[in-house]
Structures are given as structure tokens and as C-alpha cells.
Amino acid sequence: MNLVRWDPFKEIAEVSDRLKNIFSGTLPRRVGDKEALTLVDWVPVVDISETEKEYLIQAELPELKKEEVKVSVQDGVLTLQGERHQEKEEKGKKVHRIERSYGCFERSFTIPGDADENQVSAEFKEGVLNIHLPKSEKLKPKTVEVKVT
Numbered sequence: 001m002n003l004v005r006w007d008p009f010k011e012i013a014e015v016s017d018r019l020k021n022i023f024s025g026t027l028p029r030r031v032g033d034k035e036a037l038t039l040v041d042w043v044p045v046v047d048i049s050e051t052e053k054e055y056l057i058q059a060e061l062p063e064l065k066k067e068e069v070k071v072s073v074q075d076g077v078l079t080l081q082g083e084r085h086q087e088k089e090e091k092g093k094k095v096h097r098i099e100r101s102y103g104c105f106e107r108s109f110t111i112p113g114d115a116d117e118n119q120v121s122a123e124f125k126e127g128v129l130n131i132h133l134p135k136s137e138k139l140k141p142k143t144v145e146v147k148v149t
Helices: 008-024
Strands: 026-031 034-039 046-050 054-060 069-074 077-084 103-110 121-125 128-134
Touching: 069 128, 077 128
Parallel strands: none
Antiparallel strands: 026 034, 046 054, 054 128, 069 077, 077 103, 121 128
16 A cells, blocks of 8 residues: 655646636637537637737647638637547557647637738648738828928
């Protein structure tokens, strides 16, 4: 019989992970003017930045191919969807821990009012999806010099 030292912080971390998994599995999503719940298995992390010309959304999607990712725009909402598959078990291989998330994912973002949703483009490189939302030329503030007489 082996004695194992009790580690309260390990138990707290395990409970925290379980709660995170429970609450991260259901995301609110807009369907028309109503909110629906979408079940997902994991949520990829994103960075959102802005320049004078565009908004940039960068999503980490490791181990995915661009064919496995869907990007769509509908009613002012940009949505990323896809699925990451877990490796198949090999005979003679013992798995000691699995911490990476697998399964279906979905992220939705409201497109800012000054972005041109008809000009959205995306590129996938080295596990990062870059989505470009150019700002609309007609909505950019213009400075007009007024001649004072």
C-alpha cells in the first residue's frame, strides 16, 4: 500500500478544469433576432486587433487543415466552425495524459459597424487562421478643409 501526500491545490485545479469544461461547452449564438445555444467541445483562442485600414482576427487552430475550417458572415456576425479529430490509439502505446481539446468548435463575432462585411478574407498558415475585415471607405471620417474668408 502506498501513501500519497494530499495536495489541496491539485484538487482545486481539477475542480476548476471540470467547471471550465462544463461552462465552455455551451455558447450563446444569435439566430435571427433570438439567441440559441450551441454545443461545442472546445473553443479556440483568438486575438483581435485593429489598424487604420482593417480589423484582424487571429484564431489558433493547431493540427487543422484549411479544409476543416468554415468561415461565414451572416446578418453582421462572423462565425468560425470546424472540428479537430483526436489521434487514433496505437497498439502498444500507453497514453498517460490528454490535455489538448478535440471535437467541434464554433466562435462568433459581431462585425463592427465600420467594417465592410462583403470584403472579408481569410488565410490559414501554420495553424493560425487570419481573418481580415477591411474598414469601409465610405464610413471613414474625412477631413474637409474649409476656407475662411
